Amino acid sequence: MKKFKPSEEVDFVVIGSGAGGAVMAKQLAQAGFSVVVMEQGPWGAYGHEQDYNKDELINRFPSEEDMLMSDHAKQPNTFRRTAAEKAVAGHHSYGCVVGGGTVTYGASSWRHLPWEFNEASTFGTMAGTGIADWPISYDELEPFYTQAEWEIGISGPNVQNPNLAPMSKGYPMEPLPLKSSGFLFQRAAEKLNLSVVPNVAAIITKPWNGRAACINCGMCSGFGCQTKARSSSAVALLPYAVDTGNCEIRAHSYVREISTDASGKATGVVYFDKKNNNQEVFQKAKVVVLSANGTETPRLLLLSKSARFPHGLANSSGIVGKYLMTGNGGGASGLFTDPLNEYKGCVTGAAILDYVPNDVKGRGWYGGGRMTARGFTMPIAYGLGGVHGAPSWGKGYKQALIEQANRKLYVANFISQMPLETNTVDLDPDVKDAWGLPAMRITTQSHENDMKGVDFFIEKSVEILKAAGAHTVWADTARDSTGGAHARGTCRMGNDAKSSVVNKYHRAHDVPNLFIVDGSSLVTGGRNHPTMTISALAFRAAAHLVEAAKKGNVTI
Ligand SMILES: Cc1cc2nc3c(=O)[nH]c(=O)nc-3n(C[C@H](O)[C@H](O)[C@H](O)COP(=O)(O)OP(=O)(O)OC[C@H]3O[C@@H](n4cnc5c(N)ncnc54)[C@H](O)[C@@H]3O)c2cc1C
Ligand code: SF4
Structure with missing residues (x-):
């Protein structure tokens, strides 16, 4: 160099x-x-x-x-949350x-x-x-x-959809294969009259510029990619x-x-x-x-x-x-009878785009979001936070881990957040970083409109999981963003x-x-x-x- x-x-x-x-x-x-x-x-x-x-x-x-x-x-x-508060560790x-x-x-693109x-x-x-x-x-x-x-x-579907931007040239390669989560989304979408689109991802599905295609290793978002398939x-x-x-x-x-x-x-x-x-x-x-x-x-x-x-x-x-703007999330989880084998491939599966556009009159709030299907969390992360309706230790916990780990689907939503002048990054007057420089202070509180959006997507996620055939469904608690990548x-x-x-x-x-x-x-x-x-x-x-x-x- x-x-x-x-x-x-x-x-x-x-x-x-x-x-x-x-x-x-x-x-x-x-x-x-x-x-x-x-x-x-x-x-x-x-x-x-x-x-x-x-x-x-x-x-x-x-x-x-x-x-x-x-x-x-x-x-x-x-x-x-607001300028009136004293900031605490973030x-x-x-x-x-x-x-x-x-x-x-996660490479969604x-x-x-x-x-x-x-x-x-x-x-x-x-x-x-x-x-x-x-x-x-x-x-x-x-x-x-x-x-x-x-x-x-970038890999992605070359399909026509009003909620996809028009393109002068299609994606250079086929999208990632649908996983179980994608097929379950499709099952729900047929019942609810929604449409499912494969993910658009900065992950190559065929050899590209000297790099090998994704081998579906499964340890994707949050980890580096050993085959260089993630672009x-x-x-x-x-x-x-x-x-x-x-x-x-x-x-x-x-x-x-x-x-x-x-x-x-x-x-x-x-x-x-x-x-x-x-x-x-x-x-x-x-x-x-x-x-x-x-x-x-x-x-x-x-x-x-x-x-x-x-x-x-x-x-x-x-x-x-x-x-x-760091964006809002929130969704719901469901358990299925059959194993999903979602541990293969990249984390983010197919998407439902029907709620991308604004529909202020119909929904009573401004904005929209993408709904994505994902079934897998890493083993330790799952063990620490994943089991539902079971003890957090002992035999009952282990049994629930065995039953649930490969049968859970999560609907993760990527929801709009409006720009507010009061949501800021500035310098903390008291806390310093390891080099003695003022630490970053984040002040953020979503507009009440955006929290209505979070509630909407949580509700829709529950509906989709039920339509997909989940036997147990539980919703996230709506939470406002506190920062993020x-x-x-x-x-x-x-x-x-x-x-x-x-x-x-x-x-x-x-x-x-x-x-x-x-x-x-x-x-x-x-x-x-x-x-x-x-x-x-x-x-x-x-x-x-x-x-x-x-x-x-x-x-x-
Ligand atoms: C786990 C994870 C999953 C994500 N999934 C998605 C996804 O699926 N789709 C999507 O669109 N986005 C996703 N994102 C967000 C995405 O990574 C960011 O949107 C994107 O990387 C931002 O690009 P950027 O150029 O603004 O900054 P970055 O890519 O963050 O690059 C900024 C760089 O500047 C360096 N830097 C900062 N300050 C200094 C300094 N003072 N001196 C020297 N260097 C400095 C940082 O170390 C960093 O390497 C994800 C992020 C994470 C962490
Ligand atoms: S980390 Fe694994 S799953 Fe993700 S792109 Fe690379 S090979 Fe594919």
Whole structure:
């Protein structure tokens, strides 16, 4: 891998190697620019011969090198529902390894629908919410969805469905096979007049770009993929960036500040070199691309305050960190008489899309969601929380484990959450991380409309499980989100510098050579599977940036 000296001014520093950052690094490096990618997490299996581990115990208690998710002990966050409360210890975590969240994600890769880019003008706004139109349309983004799907490697059904976005080119390969959960969904759907669609996934179902197809190993979301079938940034994008000879990935490099000069332009980044005694290093760069995800990106901007930017970098609007959406969930579980053998294959099965669109009049609330079938949890996770209606220890517990573990189906729903100005990421005034920096504080409480949505989906899940033939069904208790890896919205894009952080090409309104390309740019959250849209946005941002940089002016 090419190595740059920190004192050498590279063309681009990209902070974060996940969904957004890896696309940027690849496209910029392939266009001939010098790129250094800063990643705070470890290498994972990137560039190593060994596989990601498949040991649930190691996954729960990983060593520093096996760590795939952020480490609460070192990177604590605090949490509260409203600004009036004192924040307490929180549980927010995200993918923290070379490849970011895509290394462990469930890989569901749905596109946003065309109307999800202009919900305000299509359906109207709602008092107390920040529903707004995006500054770009679906048609503008469509070619970049296609590019992302073909470059990253997405499998999916090439079917017509009003609740699937129109595509100029179909998916490059067949969807994953339906599992028992999918057939049970179909059985229910026939009775309830619903339609079932196989999952769209960043998992390859045939050999693709030198990677092997999914072998249905079963230890999927939450674990790395040993065959490289999951099209994570670490296998589908970053190797191509490095192969150009223009890109260096620096793992264990935790950026604590984006530095600026007297004119207000970014000059590079200061990072802790974790492998070198946390020594502070300054990497000089002409342009900074910030792709640290929907929660760490606003935190880093707030940490980068200076005399010129007293409220945090790129924050003259005061909305950096606001409009956080992590999405809501909730569903129901059912037990079946026959074994389901759901432990094979990837976690997320088929989907019911009938409740994706808004139906404010019919349902009495605004929004929608995708219903997905999934039958399997890991053995330890199941043992700790899975058995239903049985003692939590002893003979009765063991008997219930034996009877239930292979017969349970869970309906998991991915439900819209409206952007609210009061849902924020900011800096905790009291708690510090292991490097002495203010910890992330999350303040979030869903609008009452969204909680009606959660209740609706829980009810529908019960109905579906009964129609599928479950002999025992129980519903989740409706819970509001407290954070999570689907973070979006905290540096929203827009045309007006007073009400958005970046423009339609992801350039910060306040800092001409700072680009923010990750989940934080999303204006509204869609139906809660953000990553394919993050990837498409990144391909679009990179295309514009490459063109501008070749002309020698990234400030366009
Ligand atoms: C278990 C799991 C399942 C998921 N399933 C799905 C799914 O099925 N479908 C879907 O659409 N989404 C899913 N997601 C969410 C998905 O992973 C994210 O939407 C996506 O990865 C976000 O992309 P991003 O570019 O915003 O940031 P990330 O992919 O999170 O990348 C950000 C990177 O920046 C690094 N970073 C942060 N701060 C710093 C810093 N200061 N210095 C250096 N590096 C830094 C982080 O370590 C991370 O590697 C899942 C996530 C998890 C964890
Ligand atoms: S189920 Fe398939 S995609 Fe998932 S980890 Fe196993 S081989 Fe990889």
